[in-house]
Amino acid sequence: MREFVFDLVYEDTPAPLERLASESGQISSTSIGGCIDTDEFWRLERFRGPVDGLEQCAGVESDWLLTAEQITAESCTGESHVELLEQTNTECELYYHIKNVGGCESISTLAAEYVGTDVLFEVERETDRETWTVMMDDEEGVGLFYDAVQVSLQPGIRFAFGHIGQASGRRTALFAQKNLPSEQREALVAAVKRGYYERPREITLEELSDELDCPRSTLSYRLRSAESKLAKSFASEGAEELQSFPLTRQEGSS
Structure with a gap:
């Protein structure tokens, strides 16, 4: 099992978490997700932060889900469903299902196109940065995926390469x-x-x-x-x- 790790740094454009909870202080999140088809994806995301920020996360709407996916200047279209799994004073956990995604490019759509749909994503979001880990059986198509991501990024988002290598034992277990x-x-x-x-x-x-x-x-x-x-x-x-x-x-x- 291989993993491709990289960061998206939002330098001159608001990051998804900034748009979601702009007035509530520091919000961070960790998620896992995968492909159902080339235009259909699921994700489980756990948000952490102050209570007012978590309230905004718990009430997230489909517009945010689609804009959070896009890395191009073009807006994403599609259908989305979100379900609140659990909420406490410090954490909020949501399940998303997004389908018929079109009109834009995202990490998920590009991975599905160049690497294949049998991939898994782990995403760590901070205020102005996302760390993506794309897990796959082998590295076939990764070079094309790498190039496509950099070509597709809208101005204001910087790509920072991490590494390509053997996935950790915990991440390998996700595929079991x-x-x-x-x-x-x-x-x-x-x-x-x-x-x-x-x-x-x-x-x-x-x-x-x-x-x-x-x-x-x-x-x-x-x-x-x-x-x-x-x-x-x-x-x-x-x-x-x-x-x-x-x-x-x-x-x-x-």
């Missing part, structure tokens, strides 16, 4: 298929693809169970088990075995 049983992965991918997690839902559990030819009670159990593992592993400070969310569409899923 054993972390989430295949039937749970397949159910979760199908549910995301068919709009089960949209608000309002685009498909009911009964309809999804019919499409998958899976009993409703069994499908419900698989989804709840996968969601629980995903949320708990991300919420665990310093967890060594973050559970893997589906990274790609499964063959034959619907």
Whole structure:
């Protein structure tokens, strides 16, 4: 497992966190995410900071999610869903699902295009800087991805190379298929693809169970088990075995 680490430094344009909580002092965040398709992505993000800043993070709207993705001057279009997982006085955890992304370029879209959709992202955001770690099976396409990112950056954002090398043991564990049983992965991918997690839902559990030819009670159990593992592993400070969310569409899923 390989990793490509780099920073995006926002020098003459507001960084995503500055736009989100501009008057609340220092806000930082850490997230993991991945691709479902070339224009569809998910992310779990944990924000830290003062209470007023966290209130703004908890109420984040779809416009911010899309502008936070773009690295070009052109604005991103697409559909997004955000769900508040947990909020305390010091932290706020959100789940995002973004699809039909177009009109711009982002780290996620460029990685999916040049490296492939079987990638995982870890992002650490500070007020004016983002540290990206893109994890992949091998380095094929990384050179093109590297070039595309630098060409696509809008004025005011500086690219700072970190390293390309072997991924750490903890990050390698993010890719481990054993972390989430295949039937749970397949159910979760199908549910995301068919709009089960949209608000309002685009498909009911009964309809999804019919499409998958899976009993409703069994499908419900698989989804709840996968969601629980995903949320708990991300919420665990310093967890060594973050559970893997589906990274790609499964063959034959619907």
